[in-house]
Amino acid sequence: MTPPTEDDDTGIRCRLDELLAERDMTLAELSARVGVSVVNLSVLKNDRARAIRYSTLRAICDALECEVGELLVLAPRV
Template identity: 55%
Template structure:
C-alpha cells in the first residue's frame, strides 16, 4: 500500500496505549487495529480528526505517502 499509517509511532511519542486512544476517539479496538495494521481501505475525516485531537498531532504525522516502486 502506498499510504503508511504511523499511529504506532504517535502512540509511542505520546506514551498512550491503543486502548486509551480507542476510548478517547470513540472507535472500537477492532477498527483501530485495522487502521494500525494498514488493512483499512478508507478513513473518515471525523475519525482522523478524533485521532489527531487525541494525539495532539497533524494528519501528516499519522498518514504518509510512499512510492511503492522504491
C-alpha cells in the same frame, strides 16, 4: 485511470504505532478517547484500512495532538 481495488497497495502508511509510543498511550486509551473500537484502530494501525471518515481522522489527530500528515504518510516508491 481505474480506481484502486482491495488488493492494490496505495503506498499510504499509518504511523499510529509510532505516535502512540511517542505519547506513551495505548491503543485502548486512544479508543476510549476517540470512541472508535480497538479493532477498528488496529485495522488502521496495521495498514489494512481502505477508508477512514474525516470525523474519525480528526478525532484521532485531536487525541494525539498531531496533524494528518504526521499520522498518514506516503511510503517511498520502490
